[in-house]
Amino acid sequence: MKRVKFPGVVDTITVDDPGLIRTLSEDSRIDRVFKHAPLWNGSFLKRLIRTLSYRGGRFPHLLPRGYAGRRSRQDELWELFSKRAAWMAGGPEELEDLSRWIKGERPLEEPGILVQQVIGLFWSDQYKATAESWEAAVTLNIAARSRNLLKMIWWKITGKVSRAKRLLGAMAGNDIVFLHGTAIALHNMVASVGKMKQMYADEALRFSIKAERAVELSLSPPPVVFRQAISAGEVSGCPFAKFSMFQFKLSDAYKLTGVKDVIFMSDSWSRCPAERWVPAVLAGIWRRACK
Numbered sequence: 001m002k003r004v005k006f007p008g009v010v011d012t013i014t015v016d017d018p019g020l021i022r023t024l025s026e027d028s029r030i031d032r033v034f035k036h037a038p039l040w041n042g043s044f045l046k047r048l049i050r051t052l053s054y055r056g057g058r059f060p061h062l063l064p065r066g067y068a069g070r071r072s073r074q075d076e077l078w079e080l081f082s083k084r085a086a087w088m089a090g091g092p093e094e095l096e097d098l099s100r101w102i103k104g105e106r107p108l109e110e111p112g113i114l115v116q117q118v119i120g121l122f123w124s125d126q127y128k129a130t131a132e133s134w135e136a137a138v139t140l141n142i143a144a145r146s147r148n149l150l151k152m153i154w155w156k157i158t159g160k161v162s163r164a165k166r167l168l169g170a171m172a173g174n175d176i177v178f179l180h181g182t183a184i185a186l187h188n189m190v191a192s193v194g195k196m197k198q199m200y201a202d203e204a205l206r207f208s209i210k211a212e213r214a215v216e217l218s219l220s221p222p223p224v225v226f227r228q229a230i231s232a233g234e235v236s237g238c239p240f241a242k243f244s245m246f247q248f249k250l251s252d253a254y255k256l257t258g259v260k261d262v263i264f265m266s267d268s269w270s271r272c273p274a275e276r277w278v279p280a281v282l283a284g285i286w287r288r289a290c291k
């Protein structure tokens with residue numbers, strides 16, 4: 001755990017230990033309320049929330065734990081995703097393009113459109129991902145994380161981010177969870193599919209590992225998720241103030257320790273509703289490619 005603090009300007013605590021991430025995420029003083037303070041943290045959080053809000057609502061992975069309807073929507077979605085998992089794990093036809101991509105039979109450099117299409121189809125059989133919709137997802141992801149203020153000001157002036165959100169929002173029928181899946185959550189899956197392609201290219205690996213192992217080796221957690229203290233306190237000898245910002249470095253935590261529950265924050269109130277569906281899709285892609 002590392003804290004960077006300049007009173008009134010910055011107060012950020014970075015954590016990459018899975019045990020501590022678990023403890024902090026269960027602490028009721030630490031949440032996703034996100035007040036705009038102190039100065040630097042405040043401007044970062046303001047931009048994050050502004051970028052990842054749509055029609056007045058925040059994307060689901062930024063909502064406070066007690067936000068009305070969050071929990072029931074998460075449970076409902078978990079059920080829906082999990083019900084489809086066994087089907088996806090069998091490698092159905094809808095994974096054909098992605099399995100061809102990992103075999104190198106598709107010319108696309110990255111599989112973004114194909115992943116967006118698979119997530120889009122989960123909600124609507126009319127969904128049609130395009131180069132433009134993938135580009136919009138890339139724009140939103142960069143805008144949410146970028147520290148390049150000049151570029152962000154330019155994007156604001158030119159309306160690039162709002163246009164990206166409008167396009168993806170309309171394609172998602174203005175459903176903010178659907179929008180989150182096709183704009184932000186998909187990037188984790190794109191990273192996983194990229195790793196699968198590398199594994200498939202290695203003939204020794206291709207013929208020796210089973211789908212479950214290929215999934216384990218390819219899963220990628222989000223690089224970082226955010227929290228903020230709603231009151232002062234102390235955890236494991238580290239004091240924090242009201243509004244201290246926490247960065248849980250999930251990707252580093254996973255790389256350093258291999259502890260799997262950080263991938264989807266499975267033991268937490270914020271667990272990913274797609275925690276069974278995503279591995280099933282990856283297993284399906286691998287099985288179909290190795291047929």
Ligand code: HEM
Pocket residue numbers: 060061070071074119177180181182185186188189192219220221222225226250262263264265269270271272273274278
């Ligand atoms: C490799 C793929 C994915 C990984 C590794 C992943 C991981 C995560 C993690 C770690 C969280 C917790 C965030 C936090 O604690 O603040 C989360 C939340 C969430 N994820 Fe995923 N995710 C993936 C794909 C998806 C997909 C495809 C969807 C939907 C289409 C999705 C929907 C959500 C939602 C709605 C939440 C917010 C849950 C809540 O707190 O209410 N995720 N995801």
